[in-house]
Amino acid sequence: MYFGNVIKKNFPAPTNKSALLLYGLNMSMVLSEDVQIHFELIVLLLFHFSEKGKTEILKNSINFKIEINRDSTVPAYHQLTNQMIAFIQREEIHIGEPLPPENAICELSGLSRMTVRRAMEQLNQQGLVVAERGRGTFVVSKMPRAENRTSIGFALRPDRYLEEDPFYSQVFWGVTHEAQQRRLHLSFLKGETLVSDHGLSETLEILNHLHGLIIAGQMPESFLEYLRKIRIPCVFLNYHSPKYAFDAVTSDQREIGRLVGRHLAILGHRSVLYLSGEPENVAHQDRLRGFREMFVEPGKRDCHVIDGGKHTQSGRKMIAEALERKLPFSAVAAGNDMIAIGAMNELQDRGFQVPTDVSVCGIDNVTPAESCRPALTTVHIEKQEMGARAIQLLLKRLEIPKAVCETVFLRVKLMERRSTGPVSEDGKRGEIALDEVAAKRIR
Template sequence: MTADPAPPTRPVTLEDVAQVAGVSRATVSRVINGAQTVDAALRTAVEQAVAATGYVPNRAARSLVTRRADSIALVVSEREQRTVSEPFVGRMFTDPHFGRIVGGLLDVLRPAGIQLLLMLADDDASRSQLVSFLRQGHVDGVVLLSSHADDPLPELLTRTGLPTVLAGRPTRSAAPIAYVDVDQQAGARLAAEHLVGLGRRRIATLSGPLDMPAGQDRLNGFRTAMAALGDPDVVSVEGDFTQAGGAEAMKRLLAEHPGIDGVFIASDLMALGALPVLYREGRRVPEDVAVVGFDDSSAALACDPQLTTVRQPVEEMAAEMAGLLLRQLGEAGRSTPSAVFRPTLVLRHSA
């Protein structure tokens, strides 16, 4: 004999919560939608009733009331086929810097009940599609990872009116946009002072891409510091912030200047590619060539020997981006200040 199926369970409604809490439906709605004007005792009664009944808010209906999507877009903007050695998406997910940013953002957004959406833009068509999607109200704001001087996205996002925070110094002054960065030039100065303090006299640098603010600032900061320390003609070879790019840049540097005894490499990932090139050329680290990197990422620990490097506190910086964005959402129409973090030098075994 087969038992009759159990009747479907009726979803808990606002009215049910109101009856348990002993308040009006309107009061329950105000508490659930985050209104700050509800009496503390009533708020507590409603919260207890929600827990007792197992009420789950209807997110779609709530969005109609609050006009909030409870989601933030993490937009990664790049140039199409920037390098032939590694495509855009593959490079992004193998870069330790990206994972640290995501972790820092989630530390702030998750407790606030906000979802993080990853969106990519690497050509005109994808940028147009992205802006169209964002205009439709699918997200409440944007954290933009954009690194290139000619990237139109910061200005396009400013025109949408969406709260936006940029990771890194903006290059287009016409776009009034909040940003979070590390003092790149101060970090490069730490590297220069350390190498000179070790007694190295033939010091060079592998820079980042010079179409990126971080690449420009790290090179300018290093050159300025070296000039102040008595070396105004520092040799520089441009790289691209990738492991393969670091290897290629080191090959070019050694071919043109084999006598170097110190090198500042503008990212740990580049250093990870550059150190094996030094070894193949018979150069020991740090005995023959002292090496300082930049980032203090997992790549610094993967280097052999482990890398002395300039630390930028990426997780804290990402948390600040999320905080700036939440403050923009909470104070609509008010601008939020940008933030610049201080770098530190982490001493390991390469210099």
């Protein structure tokens, strides 16, 4: 019975001469223990060269995972095609190497042979693979034939920033201009869609049509981990995290804060209201740290910090809160220009003069900063250059995939305009709240 158990474990039914012969031997022979061991090796060798054995061995040797979402509206063969393209472009299957046989892919994906064959035909039509009779299907290219141009995605989160935030609209202009100059295909992607809780196949459906991705704004840790896992070439704009090995184009956020702090300190301000914007925004918090490093000096200079949004209405609300709390300050430093403009408008609506009563300073040097009245003192960041350099860095990554990750820091400079000035006599003491200054002016 020993041989019968070995055979039945690997061959459910005697479908060929070898199996029939082994069944016959099992019925007619009584062998020693040594012969039993040799006999088991013969059975295992037969299993190794059987179709079932080959498939099992191939499954165990494949180091990538195929996931098919049965609930997706994307057809199963299209999901498989996209995932195979991703494996090829990430060099999990190299040019010149064979694809796994159809039966192994069927086992890995749970799809029928007809569905797998349809996906293989798509890969062949796009010029990625070539089938050779008797040998298999081999990878011959990383770029689909249908794509005549390199395809780049631009993702921004939150999506509304492209319309509401002049900073990112100018960055995007730099991206689009550079893409046009280099004849690239550029797609705008909704950042919220990319990080939403949907299936893997939908995200792959978006990303697998791209050669690389430019990301503006801060993404959640879970999405950064996902990007690292799928190894799509990425460049981050205005955000840099040493934890993740991605290329980035940004500015030294702390140095930006130091420029503002140094400027207001030189003007003689001792008490500053700092409107930091969003507390979870890494860039805004780094700017605040830089400002404190340069401006705050115990016993001489201090700042009061209020967190809020990053738009003009946020600036208005934070000024209203500061006045309600009767915080003393002779100058306002804001995390970006739009906050600063909102703060300046609120101060002026309440009867204060800028910069006579209060100096106001922003960061970014967006277009409205120069056209507002008075023109806003701010820190200039090369926004359009940031977009252009992102394209250049991404193309370099596509050309040399294994190059060391690079972070490009763009130059920044203070743009001194008419919204800041020397501290007034009332502001020198740093103890008089602004409502008292306004009351004094009315009298």
